Amino acid sequence: MAFEITEDLIEQIENLIEARNDVAILELLDEVHHADIAEIFDEITTEEATYLVKLLDSETTSEALMELDEDLREDILDNLSPQEIADELNELDTDDAVDFLSELSDEIQKQVIDAIEDEEHARDIVEMLLYEEDSAGGLMAKELVRVRETWTVAGCVRKMRAQAQNVTRVHSVYVVDKKDHLIGRLSLKDLLTAEAKSKISDIYIPNVDSVNVHDSGEDVARLMQKYDLEAVPVTNDSGVLLGRITIDDILDFIRDEADEDYRMAAGLSQSAEADDTTWELTRARLPWLVLGLVGSLGAVNIMKSFEGALQVHPELFFFTPLVAAVAGNVGVQSSAIIVQGLANDNVTGSLWLRLLKEISIGLINGIALGILVITFGLIFGFGWMLSLTVATAMLSVIIVAALVGTFVPILLNWKGIDPAIATGPFITTSNDIFGILIYFSLAKLMLGF
Amino acid sequence: MAFEITEDLIEQIENLIEARNDVAILELLDEVHHADIAEIFDEITTEEATYLVKLLDSETTSEALMELDEDLREDILDNLSPQEIADELNELDTDDAVDFLSELSDEIQKQVIDAIEDEEHARDIVEMLLYEEDSAGGLMAKELVRVRETWTVAGCVRKMRAQAQNVTRVHSVYVVDKKDHLIGRLSLKDLLTAEAKSKISDIYIPNVDSVNVHDSGEDVARLMQKYDLEAVPVTNDSGVLLGRITIDDILDFIRDEADEDYRMAAGLSQSAEADDTTWELTRARLPWLVLGLVGSLGAVNIMKSFEGALQVHPELFFFTPLVAAVAGNVGVQSSAIIVQGLANDNVTGSLWLRLLKEISIGLINGIALGILVITFGLIFGFGWMLSLTVATAMLSVIIVAALVGTFVPILLNWKGIDPAIATGPFITTSNDIFGILIYFSLAKLMLGF
Numbered sequence: 001m002a003f004e005i006t007e008d009l010i011e012q013i014e015n016l017i018e019a020r021n022d023v024a025i026l027e028l029l030d031e032v033h034h035a036d037i038a039e040i041f042d043e044i045t046t047e048e049a050t051y052l053v054k055l056l057d058s059e060t061t062s063e064a065l066m067e068l069d070e071d072l073r074e075d076i077l078d079n080l081s082p083q084e085i086a087d088e089l090n091e092l093d094t095d096d097a098v099d100f101l102s103e104l105s106d107e108i109q110k111q112v113i114d115a116i117e118d119e120e121h122a123r124d125i126v127e128m129l130l131y132e133e134d135s136a137g138g139l140m141a142k143e144l145v146r147v148r149e150t151w152t153v154a155g156c157v158r159k160m161r162a163q164a165q166n167v168t169r170v171h172s173v174y175v176v177d178k179k180d181h182l183i184g185r186l187s188l189k190d191l192l193t194a195e196a197k198s199k200i201s202d203i204y205i206p207n208v209d210s211v212n213v214h215d216s217g218e219d220v221a222r223l224m225q226k227y228d229l230e231a232v233p234v235t236n237d238s239g240v241l242l243g244r245i246t247i248d249d250i251l252d253f254i255r256d257e258a259d260e261d262y263r264m265a266a267g268l269s270q271s272a273e274a275d276d277t278t279w280e281l282t283r284a285r286l287p288w289l290v291l292g293l294v295g296s297l298g299a300v301n302i303m304k305s306f307e308g309a310l311q312v313h314p315e316l317f318f319f320t321p322l323v324a325a326v327a328g329n330v331g332v333q334s335s336a337i338i339v340q341g342l343a344n345d346n347v348t349g350s351l352w353l354r355l356l357k358e359i360s361i362g363l364i365n366g367i368a369l370g371i372l373v374i375t376f377g378l379i380f381g382f383g384w385m386l387s388l389t390v391a392t393a394m395l396s397v398i399i400v401a402a403l404v405g406t407f408v409p410i411l412l413n414w415k416g417i418d419p420a421i422a423t424g425p426f427i428t429t430s431n432d433i434f435g436i437l438i439y440f441s442l443a444k445l446m447l448g449f
Numbered sequence: 450m451a452f453e454i455t456e457d458l459i460e461q462i463e464n465l466i467e468a469r470n471d472v473a474i475l476e477l478l479d480e481v482h483h484a485d486i487a488e489i490f491d492e493i494t495t496e497e498a499t500y501l502v503k504l505l506d507s508e509t510t511s512e513a514l515m516e517l518d519e520d521l522r523e524d525i526l527d528n529l530s531p532q533e534i535a536d537e538l539n540e541l542d543t544d545d546a547v548d549f550l551s552e553l554s555d556e557i558q559k560q561v562i563d564a565i566e567d568e569e570h571a572r573d574i575v576e577m578l579l580y581e582e583d584s585a586g587g588l589m590a591k592e593l594v595r596v597r598e599t600w601t602v603a604g605c606v607r608k609m610r611a612q613a614q615n616v617t618r619v620h621s622v623y624v625v626d627k628k629d630h631l632i633g634r635l636s637l638k639d640l641l642t643a644e645a646k647s648k649i650s651d652i653y654i655p656n657v658d659s660v661n662v663h664d665s666g667e668d669v670a671r672l673m674q675k676y677d678l679e680a681v682p683v684t685n686d687s688g689v690l691l692g693r694i695t696i697d698d699i700l701d702f703i704r705d706e707a708d709e710d711y712r713m714a715a716g717l718s719q720s721a722e723a724d725d726t727t728w729e730l731t732r733a734r735l736p737w738l739v740l741g742l743v744g745s746l747g748a749v750n751i752m753k754s755f756e757g758a759l760q761v762h763p764e765l766f767f768f769t770p771l772v773a774a775v776a777g778n779v780g781v782q783s784s785a786i787i788v789q790g791l792a793n794d795n796v797t798g799s800l801w802l803r804l805l806k807e808i809s810i811g812l813i814n815g816i817a818l819g820i821l822v823i824t825f826g827l828i829f830g831f832g833w834m835l836s837l838t839v840a841t842a843m844l845s846v847i848i849v850a851a852l853v854g855t856f857v858p859i860l861l862n863w864k865g866i867d868p869a870i871a872t873g874p875f876i877t878t879s880n881d882i883f884g885i886l887i888y889f890s891l892a893k894l895m896l897g898f
Contacts, residue, residue, distance in 0.1 A: 002583070008761045016741070021719075031656070035675045035676055037679075040771060063674070073808070084795050096672065104487065105891075126680055127627055141669070142836065147683050149745060157641055157770055160641065161641070161642045180761070188584070188637040188638070188641065189637070191641070192609065192637065192640070192641070193609075193610045197823060206861060226484045227482060227484050228484075228697045230679065230696065230697070247696055247697075247700070248677045248679070248696075251674070251696070251700060251703070254700070254703075254704065255703065255707070258704070258707035258708075258711070259707075259789060259793075260710055261711065262707070262710065262714065262785065262787070262789060263786075265711065265714055265781050265785075265871070266714060266781045266784075266785030267778055267781060268782055268784070268785060269787060271793055273786070273789075273790065273793075274786050274787060274788055274789065274790025274795050274796045275790065275795045275796070275798070278813075279808050280787070281806070281810050282810050282813045282814060282846045285779075285782050285810065285814060285819060286813075286814050287783075288778065288782070289746055289775065289778055289779065289814055289818060290817070290818065290821065292774055292775065293771070293774075293775065293818050293821060293822070294776070294821075295774075296771035296774045297580065297821075297822075297825050298771050299769045299771065300768060300770075300771060300825075300829075301829065303767040303770075304764075304767055304829070305765075307763070307767075310759070310763045314756070314759045314763065314766075315753075317763075317766035317767075317769070318749045318752040318766075319749060319767070320751055320769060320770050321745060321748050321749075321773040321881060322742070322745035322746065322748065322749060322769050322883060324773065324774065325741055325744075325745045325773065325777075325877070325878070326738065326741065326745070327880055328777070328877070329716055329737065329738055329741045329874055329877070330715060330734075330738065330773070332715050332873070333715055333716050333717055333737070333738075336711060336712065336715030336717060337712075337715070337717060337721055337723050337730070338712075338723060339707060340654075340711060340722075340723065341723025342720065342723075344708075344722075345724045346518065346722055346723050347724070347726045349724070357727050357730070359729050361727055361731050361734065362728045362732045364735075365731060365734060365735050367784075368735060368739070369479075369738060369742050372739065372742055372743075372746075373742070373746075379749065380711075380753070391522065400752040405563075416808075421713070425778055428774065428777070428778070429622075429774070432770060432774055433625050433876075447825065
């Protein structure tokens with residue numbers, strides 16, 4: 001069933017492009033899905049991809065361009081004239097067309113919009129450029145099927161034929177009143193199973209979930225997931241139906257959000273990707289590394305202030321990376337579980353209970369690890385007192401790190417800040433410092449120096 | 450539009466339950482969406498939730514139970530008789546019914562299946578219990594609309610009315626031959642816009658993506674995302690149509706996968722959640738902490754073997770947590786970006802180029818951080834030679850950590866192992882050890898001890 005992209009196929013395509021054998025290319029790529037065409041673009045040079053974009057029909061190439069990485073798409077668009085870009089846009093739903101356009105310079109944008117044949121499509125695109133990219137307005141498409149409550153089923157089906165041609169996939173039919181206010185919906189299933197003479201007003205479902213054009217993408221994603229919606233209509237403040245958002249657009253949005261959280265937990269800036277340039281990747285990483293380094297330099301200063309210990313128990317210093325590592329690991333675990341819990345809405349119960357829970361978990365983990373450390377210490381000749389000191393310090397550090405890891409994200413969330421920033425380097429670094437400070441303070445108390 | 454669950458509402462519901470005021474409860478919760486009912490279950494006691502499950506109609510409560518956390522659902526089911534559970538299952542699609550059933554003990558399973566009224570539904574459920582939970586067979590629902598190629602559009606619409614009543618949402622109509630082999634599909638849009646007398650064989654689309662019943666959930670998710678499918682038919686080895694998988698089931702699957710990767714990166718076992726018990730959370734964390742500890746104990750031994758340095762340059766030991774932290778941070782960054790790149794299929798180009806890229810990024814980051822360390826060292830009186838040693842060691846450690854972080858996941862992926870396990874504690878711990886070894890070896894060479 002799946003079309004497979006092999007090295008042979010790519011070579012064949014490259015040879016055909018070089019030979020300018022358009023007939024053979026068109027035959028080879030006939031009926032190939034746009035997602036596969038996009039993968040082919042990924043494998044060949046920008047010039048070759050441009051050649052294919054100009055050669056193949058815009059219906060396929062426009063969708064293929066949408067699937068591409070932004071950078072590659074921009075490179076290809078640079079090789080096209082405004083008229084050629086407009087031809088691609090003609091084939092796209094308004095939401096995709098707008099994503100496409102917003103990457104171009106203002107001047108080229110204007111030329112492209114002027115070159116779009118379908119004036120209504122152009123007007124819709126201009127309107128949509130005004131909405132924030134991640135708002136319901138930025139995510140919606142203008143293409144949808146709308147029917148009046150006063151129509152009959154038979155008349156409705158007739159009128160829908162015309163509308164449906166512009167809509168890739170009909171999810172729901174939206175019912176509006178005379179002033180285009182959204183008043184309900186109709187499933188295609190209901191329409192199929194209704195009598196031809198029935199009035200729409202008799203069969204439509206008046207209860208319809210909708211979102212406001214200014215709602216955030218997060219809110220739309222949450223609503224669609226909660227109620228398992230495959231499409232949701234978008235209205236303006238007075239309830240006029242403006243467009244609809246489909247689940248596939250939201251799926252991309254949800255994946256992007258998850259990817260972003262993952263990157264934050266790893267200490268990467270938000271947009272980093274494996275195929276970015278060296279320079280982009282450096283910029284994505286360096287700020288977090290500097291943050292970590294500054295924290296560690298703080299830890300160096302703390303140790304320096306305890307240098308008296310060097311005379312009495314220099315072995316204490318062998319254990320600092322261990323204490324720091326345990327603090328870091330515990331902090332990341334606690335914060336990750338809370339960040340995910342907050343995202344999935346399953347942080348339940350009171351703060352006191354959570355505090356008690358974290359302390360209990362910390363105690364159990366700390367005692368288990370402590371026994372391991374003492375055993376190791378005795379076997380490798382570090383003596384009772386030192387091993388016990390390390391184990392005790394580790395236990396305290398584990399509890400403190402768990403509390404910091406748990407409550408910093410809760411606090412951020414409560415203040416309306418994305419708790420995901422509290423994972424990764426931020427929490428490891430601060431726990432490193434706390435950990436080392438607690439470790440040496442306790443050691444000083446227990447061993448005396 | 451959204452129904453809001455306030456503390457007042459919960460209190461009102463609890464009071465009505467206590468007063469056994471069924472009429473008022475039914476009126477209050479009439480037309481409330483099952484996702485909201487599920488949220489109410491989350492807020493009240495298990496006994497109260499059980500009371501509501503028995504009171505409200507099964508169509509709502511069965512879907513609400515599906516939305517709940519597994520633990521809570523099990524608690525409620527424990528309070529229901531097999532007949533009552535069977536009533537709930539009657540209202541669910543086969544895929545959900547199977548998820549539901551598979552959580553019960555074998556004995557109760559049997560009693561429940563015997564109590565299901567609709568025999569065909571029961572047979573379908575028994576068949577589906579045989580498939581792996583995360584395979585296409587485990588994810589599919591048996592409910593779908595199928596038509597024969599020999600029917601006319603008018604006849605097809607008539608027959609579909611009967612079938613469609615069992616199907617919550619009709620995505621596509623699947624076309625089969627006499628032996629039930631899948632041969633194509635028909636969109637509802639096409640059906641609406643076709644002439645009543647046309648034959649299905651004239652209007653159906655013979656090109657249909659499908660998956661095999663034994664395909665993995667990952668493969669299904671990849672296919673549906675790549676081709677933006679909202680439903681995909683499932684066939685057996687001889688091409689017989691068995692069921693269909695819809696995008697909302699896959700959406701849950703994709704989110705679960707992302708959540709799992711996130712947890713692995715944080716060093717948590719796969720199923721950990723914020724509202725698990727203390728004991729479950731301890732088990733989710735402890736193994737990773739022990740792994741980290743064992744690694745750190747290795748690092749302690751390495752430092753012990755360099756204890757000669759204590760006499761000459763004890764300050765070297767102030768910098769070990771710093772070197773370890775940098776190694777850990779760089780390792781996590783590199784591995785996260787590769788793991789995500791592998792998941793999203795954007796790790797392109799040759800291994801040599803990637804090697805070169807990682808080395809370049811490492812050099813730039815290393816030099817930038819090195820300058821910071823030297824500045825700090827000079828200001829705080831650690832002297833030229835020591836500062837330079839730390840900076841040089843850090844540069845080498847950054848490059849090694851980046852290479853380990855990049856190539857371990859690539860290697861695992863190549864061997865068919867989930868590369869996500871290489872993130873988090875695994876990479877930080879191994880980089881800690883490498884980092885400290887490199888640091889002291891270089892210091893010995895540069896400072897001589």
